[in-house]
Amino acid sequence: MMIAPADFCKVLEKFGIDFYTGVPDSLLKNLCAYIDGYYSAQQHIIAANEGNAVALAMGRYMGSGVPAVVYMQNSGLGNAINPLTSLADPQVYSIPMLLIIGWRGEPGVKDEPQHVKQGLITEKQLDILDIPYLVLDSVTDVKNSVLPLLNTMTKQNRPVAILVKKDTFLNASNKVESKPKPASELKREDALSVLLDVFDEQDVVVSTTGKTSREVFELRKSRHQVASDFLTVGGMGHTSSIAMGLALGAPHKRVIAIDGDGSMLMHMGALPIIGCHDVKNLVHIVLNNECHESVGGQPTVAGKINIKEIAFASGYSNYLLASHTDEIVTKWQELSAEPGPILFEIKIAKGARKDLGRPTSSPIENKQAFMRHIKQGEGDI
The missing domain is CATH 3.40.50.970 (Thiamin diphosphate (ThDP)-binding fold, Pyr/PP domains)
Incomplete structure (x- = not known):
């Protein structure tokens, strides 16, 4: 009971x-x-x-x-x-x-x-x-x-x-309320798939905690690609700061932070720190589904704020927005020619596959593969 x-x-x-x-x-x-x-x-x-x-x-x-x-x-x-x-x-x-x-x-x-x-x-x-x-x-x-x-x-x-403890509370029957139309019909996994297509193989990718990292891992596995992305399985809210540190430590690499709206909001003070330190090799992607997807889908305030204005006020060099796969491709081509830090907001829909797996590598194995990847192909980005 x-x-x-x-x-x-x-x-x-x-x-x-x-x-x-x-x-x-x-x-x-x-x-x-x-x-x-x-x-x-x-x-x-x-x-x-x-x-x-x-x-x-x-x-x-x-x-x-x-x-x-x-x-x-x-x-x-x-x-x-x-x-x-x-x-x-x-x-x-x-x-x-x-x-x-x-x-x-x-x-x-x-x-x-x-x-x-x-x-x-x-x-x-x-x-x-x-x-x-x-x-x-x-x-x-x-x-x-x-x-x-x-x-x-x-x-x-x-x-x-x-x-x-686990399995303590029964499922609650909520009051029936009309749900607002989602900001996008784009599934997160589809957005990630397109992003992995447009990234250069030398790019350094840091993905946020929860389903985002799980999907990145499974996409790499399905493509038979080496799993060399850093999967931030814990420490919600710190993805962008990890990416900034990487960008400073490996200036020869383009560093890409794949963040979520809940994660970005949790420690939003990181944005002006990034923006005010001229991190030219950093791209900060925010996948915005306006909810805490990985723990039940509870809403965030990310649909009520202007992330573009926040990015520019924080000192980011540019901001781009996409909500469809073709927009992701064209906007990526645009931002690739510009110095960072750049914030790229992608509007996505809530939801994930029910059979979504989890990383099979340990955190230590993930870190080691990631650091080996950073050492490869040194040179200008």
């Missing part, structure tokens, strides 16, 4: 909690779907990153006097540590909030390489942070376990946490 998200949220509502913010997680996707469907836009904010969410919850509490919920994958706990320790901690501002953390890489549960270390140390991190917590699974008595934790939160004015 699994826990119904509605029953879980009702326990929190009875305690007065009705505001949620955070970064979506695949283990929490059923809970997130319920929250997104049943709470207003003023009661649920999908944050840019986990530290952002902690700060939002802190401000919401000080404005209303009511604690808020911050949800995240345990990989995002690192993003939240600074505001948790330097702001919300009882020894600083003493702010009550409930952290709901998806436990990827739980010891004894098979998971992807990027989650194993984080899963192993998650409980230790909460202990070091002195954050009281409980572990929630499908058979937990929610009311009798959660209420004592919430009492601790309010009595001691401190953050507390619920560590959620």
